[in-house]
Amino acid sequence: MRPLSVIVPLLLMVACSRGLGAEAHVYVASGANTGGNGSRAQPFVTLHEAREAIAAARKADRVTGKVTVHVANGVYPLDTSFALGSDDSGTAESPIEYRSVEPGGAHLRGGITLQPSGFQAVSDAAVLERLDPAVRRHVRVYDLSEAMPESIPDFKVAFRGKPRGPWLYVDGQPMTLARWPNRDAAEGGWAGFTKALDTGLPDPGSDDPAKRKAHPGSFEFKDPRPARWNLDKGVWLQGYWTHDWSDEVIRVASYDADRHAITLAAPHNYGIMGGTWGAAKRRFFALNSLDELDAAGEWYLDRSGKRLYFYPPAALDNASIVLATVTDPLLKLSSVQHVTFSGFAIEYGHGNGVQVKESQHVQIVDCVVANLGGSGMSVNGSQNRIQGCELYNLGTSGLSLSGGDRKSLTPANNQAINNHIHHYGFFQRTYAPGIGVSGCGQVVRNNCIHDAPHNAILYGGNEHLFERNEIYRVVMETGDSGAFYTGRDWTSQGNVLRHNYIHDLGGGDASHVNTMGVYLDDCDSGDTIEGNVFYRAGRAIMIGGGRDNRVLNNLVIDCPIGLHMDARGMTWKQWNNPESAGWNLEGKAEAMLYRQPPWSERYPNLAGIMNDSPREPLHNPIRRNLFVDCTKQVCSFDGNVKKMLDKLPLADNVAVNTRGRADVVVAKDIPGFTTITGSDEKPVDIGFDAAAKRQYQLREGSRLQQQLPGFEAMPLDQIGLLRK
Structure with missing residues (x-):
């Protein structure tokens, strides 16, 4: 660290030359000579030098205006995090900005x-x-x-x-x-099997004590390929061993060519083919084999x-x-305020890209965060903003927002705006979303998220706003999941999903639609799904037993199932069981003091839930929605829901078969739904043209516009990424 007497005069000189409180400028260039003083003529070589200079000058109370660190094009190698703490903070009157001289020109590289x-x-x-x-x-x-x-x-x-x-x-x-099979091989680069020889699940009746507890499983695999692998050097299998929403990598312990048996070296949490929802055939690929x-x-x-x-x-x-080697976050900010990073390329680490923890008024703007073994960014605190960034080639998730106080319903107002997030979940194939949200009061707006094996947006908590996001080609290799996903919590209330465009999702098969546009799983309650467009999005909207979910003014086109609602709380005994992992719905509500203000005032139905048939999916208004050319069911209701339709506020919904196709279903005998059927000679004027052109507004004077006069126009030209 350079002596304070050397550093302070530079910043003091810059500030005083323009008057006390004027902006100060510091310069960094990776190719500069060592021993610089941070001036334009003699820049620092590293960001660390700039950070130390700014901290020392602030400590000496020599700079009170904005400080801008101009970072020249070049590579700035890191062997650990570039870390800022509370001493490196700015203030509202005197913020600090680290700025790449050219967007994407300064590379923070962890390899x-x-x-x-x-x-x-x-x-x-x-x-x-x-x-x-x-x-x-x-x-x-x-x-x-x-x-x-x-x-x-x-x-x-x-x-x-x-x-x-x-x-x-x-x-x-x-x-x-x-790896084997190669990525471009048949079956999408996966090998499959249909017979477990030993699930690995505990067998209390076994004579073998080792099998009375979870143990490594085995399965039959008739392809002779494993015979060529050098197992002593180590070969691992990444597989969906039981569920399509749970992947794990497990080393191969042995291969028996006579029995065609692969035995794994560790147990899987759900066993090998231990019971699944979806396809019976399980899949894996082998990795880390020189032979392949x-x-x-x-x-x-x-x-x-x-x-x-x-x-x-x-x-x-x-x-x-x-070769990415650094496992620490490349950029790490803890208890920092009023600091901005603008225009950097943050890349080639084998951990996370950016970690912002317990910080306020931090901005990451117009950065590229790419080629990382972990996630792109995690932001915790309040009043922080991620805007205009591109995040891709990520081992796990894109970015996450957390903060605020749920118990007091105090919003954090962290924002993710106009970010392009794609090709993530490279290593962790499930529950590594494009954007993850928790806490209270986050804003996710105008992002574009695509090309991933699992979720686009995974959220929990309260009062979040998700609007004008475009999502496509997600849930591409998994099942029982959704582009938007939340679940198993009565208290995750007040979230609004508005004016999003969700289209061309993957997953599922012809016999079982297990991909959802919006998935409110396992009695999740209190969300608003309004004014969204779902196009080729599997089960467009799924309410899995929850309550107080408002489904209003949505447009569903070419989805096998338009709306799903079930009453699993009435049939699943674990709904309120403290011993069932993740359930105990009443206990979660008690932890939030849900019968006291502000909860009782904000969510009155929740406050009285235990006296209002808590196991039934009540208070779910389904109104002013338009379902066009659904091929399996307009509404998928289980038996209990069908028996209680008179309790549900269903009104002013329209189901359309535009050309009278035999493979398109209509909404028969569902209260609150009107069916309109056309023909090849006289198709229903749906009021909009080809979906590929995103022309989804109901045309003035069209039949549907007359049928749904209260259907509100959607801001289609404002959805997705906005031009800078």
């Missing part, structure tokens, strides 16, 4: 750059023997002994989420750890020998090659 010339042809006979003869001349090896002098630990026996690092990236894209390094873009690391083997997808002569 080791590998030189293309370091990759050599493989000459080790034992290694060549394990490679497919067709690829031996393509595979290259890099000696990491000098770049990574410390030992490289192996993967854990079983894990969810990111594996132990490092991870290889070439030209801005993550490479694939050698047979496709361009695949790599393998001999961790003990520190040899990196790689099958380049193209010539490496001018390639950018980075």
Whole structure:
């Protein structure tokens, strides 16, 4: 750390030259000479120097105006977090901004750059023997002994989420750890099985004491491929072992070729084929096997020998090659106020990108956060804002917002606005959302989220606003999930999902629609779903036994099921059982003091729930919704809901079969629904044109506009990313 006497005069000089309280400017350039003073002519080399200079000047009370740190284009390597604490804060009158001189020009990088010339042809006979003869001349090896002098630990026996690092990236894209089946193989790169030999679940009646508790399971796999794997070196399987919403990576313990049996080295929480909702066939792929390094873009690391083997997808002569190694958050702000980071590329770490904790008025603006083993950003505190950022190639989730106080219903007002979040969930395939929200009073607006195996937005808590977001190509390989997902809580009240466009979701199959646009799971209550467009979105809206959920003015097009509502609280005995994981609905409400203000005033129906048939899905108004060309059911109601339709506020809904197609259903015998059927000769004028053009407004004077005069126009031109 440079002496205070050297640092303070610089900032004092800048401030005083323009009058006390004027802006101060500090300059950083990665290619500058060491020993600079932070001026334009003699910039600092690192952000750490700039941080120390600002903190020292503020401590000396020499700068009272805004401080801007101008960071020149270049790479700023990190071997641990660039961390700011309370001493590095600004104030409302004197904020601090770290700004990349050009958007995306300053790179905060948490990895080791590998030189293309370091990759050599493989000459080790034992290694060549394990490679497919067709690829031996393509595979290259890099000696990491000098770049990574410390030992490289192996993967854990079983894990969810990111594996132990490092991870290889070439030209801005993550490479694939050698695997089978390859990603472009049939069945989407998955192998399947249908018979468990041992689920691994506890068997109280077993003569073997080891099997009376959870133990590693086994399954029949008739493909002989595992016979070629060197299990002593370690091969892991990533699989959906029982549920399509629970993935886990588990090492292979053994393979019995005579019995066609694979035995795993650790138990899975739900067992192997321990009972599932969805497809009976289970799936997995093998990873981390040198024997399977047979496709361009695949790599393998001999961790003990520190040899990196790689099958380049193209010539490496001018390639950018980075090995992500840093597991700490690349940018870490704790108890910080009034600090902005603008225009940075935050990349190539094997942990999280940005962590903001217990902070206020922090802004991350116009940054690229990419190529990380963990999540993009996590923001905790109040009055923080993530805006205009792009987040992609992430091992787990995109970003998360938390803060506020639920018990007092005090909002945090953290905001995620106009962010582009895509290609995430690379390692953790489930419950790693594009945006995760908790606490009280967060705002999620004008984001575009797409291309992920599971949720787009996963939320819980109170008084959150989700509006004008576009979501597509999510829930692409999982089931029993939704683009929006929340669940199992009476107290998650006051959340508004308004004017979102949810379309072209994945998952599901022809016989079982298990992908949802909005999924209020397991008695979740108190949300408003209003003015949204659902196009090819599976079960567009699902209310899983909850109450006080308002479904108003939504447009549902080409979805197999328009609306689902069930009464699982009436049939599932665990609804209020403290011993059932995640349930105990009344206990959760008691923890919020729900019968006292402000809860009793804000949520009066909840306050009186225990005296109002608490197990029934009451007070769910379904009004002014338009369902167009549903192919399975307009409304999917279970038996108990059908018996209580007279208790439900259903009104002014319209179901349309535009051309009288035989494969389109109508809403028969459902109160509050009107059916309109057209024909090829005279199709129903639905008032809008091709869905691909996003022209969803009801045309003035159209039949549907007359049928639904109270249907409110949606701000379609304001949904999704806004131009800067």
